[in-house]
Amino acid sequence: MKNRSIETVKSSLKSKNVWESRLKGTRLSVFLSEALSNSGHFLILKTLSDIILDGWLNFLTDPTEYLLIVAMLVQTGYLSRSNGHRFWGNLICVSIYTLIDIPIDGVDFFQDPTHIVFWLFSLMIAILQGLRFHWAKGIDYWLIPLESLVRALMVVAFYVVIGIKSQSLIANRELIVRFLGTATHWFLSWSMVLIGLLLGLQSLQLVKQRNQLQETAQVLGNMAEWGMGSHVVETALNNPEGLAFQKCDRTILFMDIRGFTAWCEKNSPETVAVLLNEYYRCIEPAAAKFQPLRITFTGDEIMAIYATPQQGIAAAKSMSKAALEMLELYGIGAGCGVHCGSVIEGLFGGADVRTYTVIGDVVNTAKRLESATPGGAITISDAVYQGMSQHLTVESCEPIVAKGKTAALIAWRLI
Template sequence: IILEGLAQFINQPYHWIYWSFSLIMALLYVLEGLQPDWLFVSVLLKNVGRVLLFPILYAVSELSGELSNLSWIGFIDYWRSNSGHVFIFLAALLLGLLLGLAEVQTQHYLLLLRKIARHLRQVSEWSFSPDMLAQSLDNNKAFEQHRVQRVILFADIRGFTAWSEDKAPELVVTMLNEFYDQAEKIIVAHEGMKPHFIGDEVMTWFSDPEQALATAVTLRDAFQTQLQPYGLAAGLGLHIGPVIEGLLGSSSTRNYDIVGDTVNTASRLMAAAGSGEIFVSDDLAQVRPERFQNAPTRQIQAKGKRDKLIAYSL
């Protein structure tokens, strides 16, 4: 407009063609957003339009200099007057279609990869927190086995086997799913590891002893409310100590897990706890002695243990 002036700019037909083309391209992009099913058609049309734009602009520019009154008939006659013009038009059309088909294929694979990535992320988050997944992308050794100190927490539904004996499988599954959902929400909120579910048992672990103890109390209170309508309750056990943490399993099947006597001890404490009880090992109690100064204690002869375990009731 600055170079030619507004009147001259408006009177030039190739300007109208260019802006019409731009408007059509914008509408095609809008169509992709509103109608994803039309994506492939839109991609084809955009590529054909891009390739045809320049020969059409060239033809209009040439004709506007030769004809005083540019018309569709004159435009068509221009293309038909020379076989080279027809060749250029058809070659451009074919090139646009080929480019469009190539982009359609690329878009198809891109959509497929995004779908697979979303699915893999969802499946991965069943076992790992988003933070752990992000860490594994930056550090390929994040899941390797390593020795660490952890607080292990076990929770188990008391009387579950007898209760489920005469219940419909659908009711049992519904109750367990409610139990699992409640446990996971509380554990994740207290920065615990994604819980493992084994039948009516929940197992998780923590780096921070205070978070583990707070989680145990919250779980007990939540389970009492949730399981009471079924006539059930849960017992919990916690212990602190060294474990091996990382991917464990065979060459083709692995889970992120922990192993060690610390895990076994926490499980034995959980098994000894009654309905609504939390048993904490002496080792964990010594980490927060002020919290267990007046707590009742019990000596437990746990299976597989030579010495009795001292358990504090939380």
Template sequence: MNAAETLFARAARNFFTHSGHVPLVLLILEALLARPGYFAGADPYLLLASGIGQAWLMEWLALRGRPRPFLANLAGPLLYSLVETGLEGAAFFQQWHHQAYWAFALGFALLQSAQARQAGGAAPLVLAENVLRSAIPLVMYALFEARSKNTALSFDVFFADRAHDFLAVVLLLLGVLLGFADINLRRSLATVRSLTARLRQYSEWSLGRGILDRAIADERSLSLQRVGRAILFMDIRGFTAWSESQTPEAVVRMLNAYYRTAEEALDEHPPIKLKYTADEVMAVFADAAQAVTAGSRMLASTRKLLAASNLAAGAGVHCGQVVEGVLGGEGAKAYDFIGDTVNTAQRLCDAAAPGELLVSIVACDAAGLAPMQQRDILAKGKREPLRVAVFA
């Protein structure tokens, strides 16, 4: 199963915590009042189907970001009524427990739709919903007693019995207590969700969204492994000399604008990992063609910004095998990429003139590009010159 909950799991939880409450109590009521053979008929299964169908609909809408609590809460009694009316006719609506199903459904619909419109929670509405939920067995018990004694339903007669008064007070008090517990639970969950969202954002800054998603699905994906990657480097020519004449605040403002502009150029093909080190941008891709395209777009998008400070950037792309995964000691770890492929891409970036993108012939072949302009460069640590394609 994925880290995210499936629709089935969400619907099952909804059924047992909300949508199935009235149908299950109704099923018990009808089973106790019915003649032998009740479970051989359709009624109990229609009640279960109405609760399950409502739970599924509510969660299906929620997963699509279109919750409709008012209409969804009426889905269960509507399904049940449509089928049963076809079997029993108008007599269906003359039965008190069927009317009670609709009454509770309408109550939950109003309360939950009101909660959905409240920003930041609605404690009184949550409390009222739990009190209403605790009233389900009380109302159904009154109906059961009236039906079993073949008398008209009368709450005056029902509450004339002090035992019934005790039952009502206890059940409603239980609803209040559960309501306060529900309010505290919702507040705790909201805090956890907020913290989780912040931690996820911080993790994305460190790992990158793609790596984080893989790690959540399978933590073994963070272990060191040899894989083929395309590496792109871009940095600013003359940045060190320029920064010496600027205030630290001015340097930070320019770098943030530079990072933001470079990142926007990657929207169409997000990298596996994006890393900033001073004026250097490193982007790792699974596909060489994406790396070359990203390099061209990053140079083009940052050109105007850098020109305002009389600066320009150069970039380099190479592809090959790297060792990828979490590196570090016990106190500090980071997801990184190690190998000659990374070093070579960085050397190509260093050799690029302002506005140039140098792509190794290996990367050109992998990307399916036919280089028009080529040259050899001497890279630090390399015995032989490197043949590269030049893109301006």
């Protein structure tokens, strides 16, 4: 039981990260997506051109080829971070490659058409992604097709480089124009332009749909967590079987406003609604600090489920303090009761309406303790006290005669 409680707490803490990974992908999937959709493009084209021009043997024995792979991985790792800057990140690979290769090639580095293409297209992609993600987000949808066009032109550029290098020609504007002027080259170039635009328009639609799905999923996720709690959402995502009925140890906390019914009779429904909403806003953060499995608001009653008595007691103190500071302005207070033990937890309900909760005598007893507690006080059961007696300062209460109980409840009041 203890190990299950510990695992439940850890699972609850990871809920937000799990939900985010489902929406945006895991760290590995984001890394692979960046490599395949952006950072790896130049590596693929340069590798193909080097193998075509120099052969497999020269390619495999050239250390700069492996350095390029390392540089690409560094760039991919940086750009796959959520806070990576797209402009500077897209220049990492070309910068590392240049710094490493210049000592080998000297000034001839910048006379190599491959290197010129590398820098030219790296800058264009960096500028477009800088505008899209950082500087001109309002026109980001217009930049997606343009970026796809640039990537298509990069294929044409390498085609030209291979043609020039294979014939040992000196690259210049006149040669490039003449090279592209032939019917086959003209067809290839304009085909790549049109394909780039079409793929860009398709990417634009996919990006729009993905963003809409992520926004919708985020709204539904927020509503699910508000209604069911982050623990249930995380369990439903990773281990749906974990929502089946199971017996486990839980700590149940109830808090209720004393004299609330009489106070409501003296005030308008609008005033009551304002007080309750303010009450929830004050208490919920105090309860949430200690990783509740579920918080439920029912009128002026708050029920919180925790994995351990330590969490329940800490939450009770925090919630009582918040309630005291808020409710004393209205001349009322809230009593709190805490009990722990074995319960049955899971999804209860019918085919269309279901909710996660716990049932059992432990829940009923916690409610009875809370009902016998004056405003501003915290009453705990003997089970909670015996498990934490060395860490609590308490005073004994009169045994509580609770409805439906054959024996009076032994209880303690926190000081």
